Amino acid sequence: MVTTLFYRSIWLLPIAYMLVAAQQQDRTEYVDVFHGTEGGGNMFPGVVAAPFAMVKLGPDVSSGQAEAYSGYLSQGTITGFSMMHESGTGGAPKYGVVSQLPVAGEIENPLNDLSASRASPDEGSVGYYKSSLMNGVTAELAGTEHTGAFLYTFSEGPSSVLVDVSHVLPSYRGMGWNQGYAGGNMTIFDDGHYEGSGTYNNGWNKAPNWTIHFCGQFDTAPTSGRTFIGSETTLESYGEVSSVSGSKRLGAVFTFEATEVMSRVGVSFISSDRACEYIDRESPADKSFTSLIDDAVSRWNTEVFGKVTTAETGVDNLRHLYSSLYGMHLLPSNRTGENPLWTSSEPYYDDFYTLWDTHRCATPLQHILQPRTYEEQIRSLIDTWRNEGWMPDGRSSNYNGRTQGGSHADTVLADAYVKGVRGGINWEDGFDAMLADAENEPPNTDDPSARDSSVQQGRGALPDWNERGFITLKYTRSVSRAVEYAGNDFGLFQVANGLGRTQEANKYLARSRNWRNHWDENATSLGFSGFLVPRNNDASGSFVEQDPLSCGACYWVEPYYQGLPWQYTLNPVHDAATLIEWSGGKETFLRRLDTFFKPGRYPERPKANNTIFDPTNQPSLGAPYLYSFAGRQDLTVKQTRQIANAYYSPGRAGIPGNSDAGAMQSYILWMMIGLYPVVGQTTFLIVSPWFESITIDLGGGKALEVTASGGGDRKTRDFYVQSLKVNGGEWKQVWVTWDDVFRDGGRLDFELGPEPTVWWDESLEVPSPASHGEPRWFRRPTVEKMEDGLSA
Template sequence: MLSIIASVAALHLSKAAADISVQGSDHVNVFQGTRGGGNRFPGVVAAPFAMVKLGPDVESGRTDAYSGYLPTGNIWGFSMMHESGTGGAPKYGVVSQMPVLGNITNPGANFSQPRASPDEGRVGYYKSSLANGITVELAATEHAGLYSYSFPNGSSPSVVIDVSHVLPSFRGLGWEQHYSGGSFGIFDDGHYTGSGTYNNGWNLSPDWSIYFCGKFNQRPSRAYTFVSRGNTTVSNKNGTSWVMGNQRLGGVFAFADTNLQSRVGISFLSTAKACANLDSEITPDTSLETLISNAQRRWNTEVLDKVKITTTNSSDLQLLYSSLYGMFLIPSNRSGENPGWTSTEPYYDDIFTFWDTHRCHTSLFQIIQPIAYEEFIRSLIDIWRHDSFMPDARSSNFNGRVQGGSNADNVLADAFVKGVRGAINWADGFAAMQTDAEVVPPNNFDPKAPDSSTKEGRGALPDWLQYGYITPRFTRAVSRAVEYATNDFGLYQVATGLKKPAEAQRYLNRSRNWRNHWNPSATSEGHSGFLVPRAANGSFIPQDPKDCGGCYWGDAYYEDNAWIYSMNAIHDVAELKRRIGGDERFVDRLDKLFDLGIFNAGNEPGFTSPFLYNFVRGMQWKSVERSRYIGSLYGAGESGLPGNSDAGAMESNLLWQMIGLWPMTGQTTFLILAPWFESMTIDLGRNKSLSVISTGGARDTSYYVQSLRVNGQPWDKAWVAWEDIFANGGTLEYVLGDSPVGWSTGELPPSPAS
């Protein structure tokens, strides 16, 4: 057994067993998902969603370092801003400095260094040991960072700051970042300020600027600025100065002492605000240890210790808490740091992307951090107020890119039906959703998809409104159509709650438009009926359901094929079952996703498909089988994610399966799976909790649900509602066993559009 208890006796844990999971941060592996395409950021993030993400930037041939980090290669700087778990192309890697040995004669040179040993890290702390003998230790706050350098005895320490430093991309897709210019000034007391301006990246943003303010704990023996033009670097040898322009520029600082600390604050508003952030968050006497302790306290209090399990298995603890940690690295809370407009509303940036996260990340975000989640929803609505559209993705204060639908609509709907209110102006929220549903966004002429906007909104809306489907004149026509349908269902949900019957009926009808792409004559592997492209004259275009071409921006389907997208109308499953041919055919089609190797656990469009067995009476056990298979693909190690983290989407997928539930976004429905642990408690806030208890099971060998009690009452449904276990807390008591049991004979999960 994984647990040291058998049942409700979990309440009587021994002190030794309880102590093992008191501090969740002790069990976090910050390097989870940093290999194998997970792209997780392992550096210092001092609190959930902190603006500063301080860590190394690594170069290794022409390999994109999406989070700045690569396990092999040379470190060429330590910068203050990164993303985590993103694809497409790297973003940020700005406000960087690099420790260097000896007298610097050419500040524009490449000072990169191999590592003498693998990097080390834990929550709130990061360490790199360079081949030249320099050790770098990092800690941070939300808006400032602390670099602690140890140079070899007898060496001549220097620090080089290059304002042009930015993470490159080598994919050749036009998504690489560019440095536009900057400024750098050194003052008489040795501190410096400046700014850098950058553009492009995956969201194709125009120029944006970050300001910085840096101070050392010892006065430099020598400090000067430099400007590089082509292969020529001009240095100001006279000490203090100010340089600015679009050339590569920065500063060089030399010191006598081989132990050195560097403090840096950043701001999107001004150098004065950057200095204020630094002085208020990291004072001259603040120690590295204090910052580490503060970071661990924040993470434990705000996220990690809200989920408790009873186990002595260290691998389970590490997997659970590493996944929780990875889920809350981005977006970035930049409240008070918005350069675009003045507002008293919260402001969150670095949304990568709702296409990835709306399926299971945002619903768990709400449960673990309800206060921050309300702020997040308010921020989305405030972005609409000032930028005309809510984002599907956003970074550097700029919307972009939309991969499918306007999935902020799904996020707002999910929050609304689960009772998120607080200070949210839901009238404005619905108006923001209606903008997505009714207003065609201006075309930003994205070279990868020039047919319509990839910046925001629904670019293919003209066809959606005219035909009720999307023709091939728009890229990603089929996958956008099924997402537009779920977006419109979100509007139906909110309109219903706001007592707007006409609007509710309009969007309910539109949420069924996915059916207009259904070609009953399309066949594949013994099945008929798939979502396929459709011409303006109403004719279906021949399409092999297993073939999506390049499955990318210019194709009819984005990142998956018709087998997967045909199962994605999760608000209309009863109708989907009818079209497929009933329960038996529905189960066979789900089976074939796995038997034919179509399902990809690392790809978001298929996230919900493995659990749709719950829509057939007595077949819930198959969802559990699929869940256990998916769970086996995860681990707490460097290659522990089955795909790109996608800003925590992959981690939240696993966490829901550990709980033993699956959220149906935009609805109050949770499909029942089987929990991993004999006891798990989730703190829901306001003195409420969810307790998940199981007996008779073992995660890898005995995991089939034999019976279930919800809040003490026998349960025969393969689903529960928000009101059952989350609104006021609740209990789920499972009996697990070795063999499948058709216990789920009760009412089927809701299918509200059917």
């Protein structure tokens, strides 16, 4: 199945011309910036002027006790428009800093509640946001990578703009994750511009104090600028002074007679001088508001949307495609040149939320769409290890935390390595960074959520993992950690093997099989036996009696984090052949998968038709692809199409759960393309594409072209693969590799139809590298074949 270079050169030549033309088209009309802002997606709809931009400018909304994770809620009052946000996150809000609020008339006490209701729903598009307020003020927003532009229209003068240094996004969860304001300073200069900084802490990653500097100016000179300081709503100082500082609430009020006011603000983690430089460089006074929007549209078209083109004409499908592409390019934040902690020539990225979520689908897709940025992110992860001792699993405001399961930077690095990413990456350092995660126990953070070990970074349960080969109830999230640690160790095996470090490769291959030590053949549920269960902290590490349909609160202190035993048992994909064998063989395993997706099996999940499958959280998301490992690619297609149709849409509630920084959008994008990445390996499972054609620009004149012919309704009916050609040759595997279609470009030509067909060679099995090569040193349990398995 090797395609000749001659054949590729024939079709790659015209593609190079097509890709250039594609980048010149405007596809932002298909982007709904409110996609996923409702229904628990927690997406940020404000201004992000470029992919991964540091500034995310938008509204901060208060509505009772609702958590505004990204600042936005569809209902409630606007408390300010701030420069810093995250998108698609949970746990607790983060940022909402460097805020200002337009107010009709003059302000007597800036510490009073001046929030305003909307007169109409907010509007937004790529690079632009608008709020019309009940106080008669219209606020329009634009920006650049490091600056924000606020255009205020007042019905009459005088009017005011409140700059509140002490403003943050609040949290009502009561778990000690609410953000704190620790102090700040602000100075108004004679020419009317102002500078200052604010220091804040906490949020979802439990960060200690961190500082952001700002610089602001107005295109229209204010009639007055007054600083203030006070406690809660008690005003202590409010006058014509040039400077204020302290740990109490502080800021300034600027008053205008003009009915249109343009405000420009820059932010920096280094200094207010640099923040001012960003205004001069990116948003000078002679740069119009409209041109800022135009620049953002141009960058998004060139850097993102122009890289994925399709012949599709259905507006809903186009909106879904490009809104999802937009949503997965908001985090992490590119803060190269903005690292306040150490001096380095390496790139610097922050706001990883969290690699535990994004490593499965999002980072592999970033590799394809944004190879330069992807390499920079990996270099940043390694540089964080050089200077702090561990790579992050989650990181924000220049601080590692949280770590929910394993150390998934290891898996991200392994995925890049096996796919040939080299560039400026020092892979010896990269492997040493992975070794630090795999061998060094991080200091206990004594977090009230889980006091047993660190929730900041690394692998807190390493003593059990290294000494016993499993994780006991001495540690929280024991089974989740065991599954994740096994996958992380497989990543170390991959890189060690590639670097020729044979002894370490053998060690980590063996450790990647430790998930087997949690397999209890006597655990039963719904007619099936064999599940991953906790183990007691006794001499033998005896199995805990566990209902596979229960995980308690499924949170920090439980053995299973955000997933049932049923779900975690299906996660060791690097060792899938062993999982299938121990489950009773392919036939029984297929029935187990059918039961996993069958409605009515788990009444606690009514929004998912009472299925064990949970569309809202990552531990379930790889399950439909396991059908391919068991020899039924057609059932992978069936289940993924049902998931897409049931739980995803281009609407505001179009994401079934928390986006997790674009993890959910990338999951559906892979379905649209017709492939699925097996992370840490070069394998991509073949699914079924949504569109008649889709072309992905891989850079350097290379592309992946995917076509689908036959069948009429590829979304709901005619989606089964009938045959497949890869690079012009007949294909009989249910997977392709990186080298087949991505390294030099490639082509997938699908023939689709309404009925399942065995188009593949049933003797060819999907790679399961941890299942082969080395002896299985842990005894294989006896699994009785079920006589009456349940089927969908």
